[in-house]
Each structure stands twice: as structure tokens, then as C-alpha cells.
Amino acid sequence: MHYATFNRGGTREELFTSREAIEAVKNGQPMPSGTVITMEDYRNDELYRYVVMERRAGWGTRHSPELRTGEWEFQWFNPDRTAKTDESFDRCRSCHTSQASQDFVFTVDQMRRAK
Numbered sequence: 001m002h003y004a005t006f007n008r009g010g011t012r013e014e015l016f017t018s019r020e021a022i023e024a025v026k027n028g029q030p031m032p033s034g035t036v037i038t039m040e041d042y043r044n045d046e047l048y049r050y051v052v053m054e055r056r057a058g059w060g061t062r063h064s065p066e067l068r069t070g071e072w073e074f075q076w077f078n079p080d081r082t083a084k085t086d087e088s089f090d091r092c093r094s095c096h097t098s099q100a101s102q103d104f105v106f107t108v109d110q111m112r113r114a115k
């Protein structure tokens with residue numbers, strides 16, 4: 001389900017995840033294994049990329065402790081839905097580690113407010 005929109009100048013982001021993930025956040029539970037959060041990133045109303053986080057039980061162990069974001073893995077998909085291959089995604093994890101206290105996700109408040 002769609003749960004948030006961010007507009008900043010020429011950039012617009014549309015955020016989506018499953019109903020089950022939203023319910024878990026509202027109930028103060030961890031988002032279930034298999035949860036995918038997708039953010040569509042538009043530049044001047046043209047789709048620029050999809051940035052995606054997915055959690056699966058047991059994922060994340062290949063990363064060093066400083067760059068580990070729990071069981072979440074990150075990916076960037078091009079508008080044609082092919083995966084971006086020339087990225088290590090360390091940068092994604094490094095920034096998202098700042099949200100460790102809320103399961104490495106920035107937009108939990110928006111999830112709590114989602115209808």
C-alpha cells in the first residue's frame with residue numbers, strides 16, 4: 001500500500017509497503033520477514049529509480065557490524081526495473097544505520113499514521 005509522499009523541489013518520492021508491515025509497526029512489532037519497502041524516486045515527474053529495502057530472516061550477516069542494517073538488504077532498480085549493478089550499497093546501509101533504534105527505517109511515523 002502507498003503510505004507516504006515527499007516533495008522536495010524537483011524531487012518527488014512515493015513510498016509503498018505491505019499492509020502486514022504497516023500493521024506490525026502500528027502494533028509495535030518488528031516488520032515480518034519478507035517485507036519489502038519500495039520508494040519511487042521521480043525527478044521533474046519522470047521516474048528516475050526505485051530504491052528498495054527487503055528484510056528476510058537470516059539476511060545481513062555478510063556485512064561488517066558497522067554497515068549491517070539488521071536483516072535488511074538494499075537495492076536500486078532502474079526505471080526499466082533492471083537492478084543497478086555498479087553499486088555496493090554500503091552507502092545506503094551506512095546512512096540507514098542511523099535509524100537502528102527504529103528498525104533502520106526512516107519513515108516509521110508515516111507508517112504509524114497510514115490508514
Ligand code: HEC
Nearest residue numbers: 037038039051052053074075076091092095104105106107
Ligand atoms: C544520506 C542518507 C541516505 C542514503 C545514502 C540512503 N538513504 Fe534511503 N532514506 C533516507 C531518508 C532520509 C529516507 C526517508 C525519506 C526521505 O526523507 O526522503 C529514506 C528512505 C528510504 C526508503 C523507504 C523506507 C525508509 O527507510 O523510510 C528506502 C526503501 C530507502 N531509503 C532505500 C535506500 C537505498 C536502496 C539506498 C541506496 C541506493 C538509500 N536508501 C540510501 C536516507 C538515505
